[in-house]
Amino acid sequence: MLDAIAASPVAALLRDSAVIYPLVNALHIISIALLLGAIATLDLRLLGLFSRQSAAALAPALIRVAAAGLGGAVVTGALLFSTRPATYLANPAFLTKLALLGLGLINVAILRFNPAWARATDGGPIAPSVRVSALVSLAVWLGAILAGRWIGFLE
Structure with a gap:
């Protein structure tokens, strides 16, 4: 299966192009920046920073930006x-x-099904469990970026 993926016309085009591969790589970095920027801002708010802005006001827009960044990074x-x-x-x-990305997505799922998340994003208090998820989120997503940058050094 890996040989079929590597032999695909899209993979060949990317390998053979002096322009397309760097553009896709740049889009990957931009997508990661959107993802991490939005997640870090929301996580830091949940941890008590930016307290002038309510989590309820920030969360919807930041979640959409993070989702767009994640979608772009995956593609x-x-x-x-x-x-x-x-x-x-x-x-x-x-x-x-990949493992850290999986942990990050599991953390997102746990947070979204936590009733305290709904309260925090409706203007209520931010529960300790939400703060723990925010801390885990920061660590996991930053770790994924570090691991991603490290890929080139282990080839």
């Missing part, structure tokens, strides 16, 4: 992965990045 990341799938799957930093 561009899949395109970049297609150029050398076997190499990436043998890279411990890439595998760490």
Whole structure:
């Protein structure tokens, strides 16, 4: 299956183009910046910073920006992965990045199903469980970025 991915016309185009691969790579970085910028801002608010702005006012817009960033990062990341799938799957930093992304998404799911999340985003108090999720979120997403940057150093 990895050979089929690497042999796909899209993967070949990315590998052979001096313009398209760098553009996709730049879009991947921009998407990550949107994702992390929105998540970090919301997490820091949930941890008590930016207290002049209510979590209820910030959360809807920041969640949409983070979702757009995540969507862009997934699409561009899949395109970049297609150029050398076997190499990436043998890279411990890439595998760490995937694991951290999975943990980040699990944390998001746990937070979204926490009744305290709804209260915090409706203008209520921010419960300790929401603050813990925010702290975990910051650590996991920053770790995923660090692991992602480390990929190139372990090739």
